[in-house]
């Protein structure tokens with residue numbers, strides 16, 4: 162594999178992983194290992210209703226000093242500020258997040274405010290903090306975001322009507338507990354769409370201008386596991402072995418993109434989320450093969466690795482042929498797992514496309530795309546191809 | 549070409565002149581609004597005994613100000629970037645990419661990253677013009 166001879170990068174991935182069915186019940190021991198005694202549990206109403214928090218609360222016993230379950234699908238600065246005030250009032254010394262991306266990002270925000278004080282609106286920025294933040298234990302209930310191991314949080318500033326990005330090495334979760342039982346009840350569409358979010362993280366890490374060998378290795382294995390086990394999960398959600406492998410894949414893809422970053426698929430999916438409320442994973446899944454086709458000339462090497470991981474790189478294929486095979490394989494994978502294939506199927510309109518294209522150009526992910534994107538028309542063309 | 553001592557007002561004046569006379573910059577930066585400051589952390593062994601504060605102000609293709617300043621003024625900028633002397637030198641010599649350096653924690657940014665991304669061509673152009681200036685660095689003098 163060819164990397165620049167003067168390759169230089171930083172790889173950061175300090176989160177401890179605890180894996181296995183039933184390990185969510187070990188949360189109290191893990192917490193004690195961090196020297197913490199008073200946990201705030203952060204979650205959302207859906208996760209509560211699914212009964213996923215009970216076991217965690219039981220394990221924590223009186224080490225849980227409060228539960229904050231008021232987290233919407235897209236969390237906001239106001240919510241984090243209120244939750245942090247509640248945590249402070251209860252004297253919390255650590256945060257346990259039980260949920261998906263929005264819950265985890267809320268937990269990340271609370272950790273900063275418990276350490277630094279003030280309101281979250283003052284922390285928009287990159288690597289501003291100078292000391293370790295409040296310990297954070299994450300128990301994901303989806304296998305997709307990878308947020309359990311990244312140092313990034315995306316949180317809506319309700320006053321500005323705009324999402325703010327907080328990137329802080331010092332605020333990376335200390336422990337991620339990957340318990341397959343926590344994803345067992347996830348319905349098929351949510352299973353495949355969150356899985357395609359993870360797949361997209363891995364593919365975009367492999368094509369990124371910041372790709373490097375450690376992230377590449379993690380991304381390759383994430384693709385292999387998702388390719389093998391996501392269809393199994395879609396078919397039979399109760400297959401805990403397959404659930405576990407997709408959780409691990411999502412976490413590995415999280416490390417991959419947390420270091421190598423994502424690209425145009427994410428820029429376009431973020432915009433569709435903001436404008437047309439298309440769920441993140443679904444937007445990613447639909448757009449992925451189309452963006453790959455757009456990037457082909459500039460990312461053949463990375464896509465050839467995708468082909469290898471998907472098992473479609475045949476002997477004698479050159480890099481470009483392998484890259485093309487990868488695109489075809491992603492398309493058929495989407496069909497096989499019953500993922501939506503077109504933006505028109507999920508309610509996107511012409512008007513949404515025009516607005517989303519403009520917004521995509523200011524998304525942080527776009528600077529890491531292998532093919533430079535500077536023109537709105539190019540983005541519109543990709544949306545149209547996926548329409 | 550004249551050589552300038554890096555991190556001095558003469559060096560900043562040369563940079564300002566380059567930006568002000570660049571037609572390309574004027575075109576690329578026609579939408580940019582606002583100030584940027586750079587904070588260079590002290591590194592006594594490399595000839596930087598105290599922090600250095602630089603303030604730059606740009607407006608719709610014009611460069612209004614590039615000057616050494618005090619801490620308070622630097623912290624008042626729309627975007628505040630800070631980092632070690634050695635990192636800034638790498639940026640000014642184009643040895644590292646500034647956006648990568650931000651994401652990897654080599655530089656810090658206070659402010660709205662999406663604005664920077666939306667105007668990444670402007671940012672890159674300003675840095676390119678800085679790279680064109682031949683400089684003598686404090687630790688190389």
Ligand SMILES: [Fe+2]
Pocket residue numbers: 306358362427441445
């Ligand atoms: Fe994602």
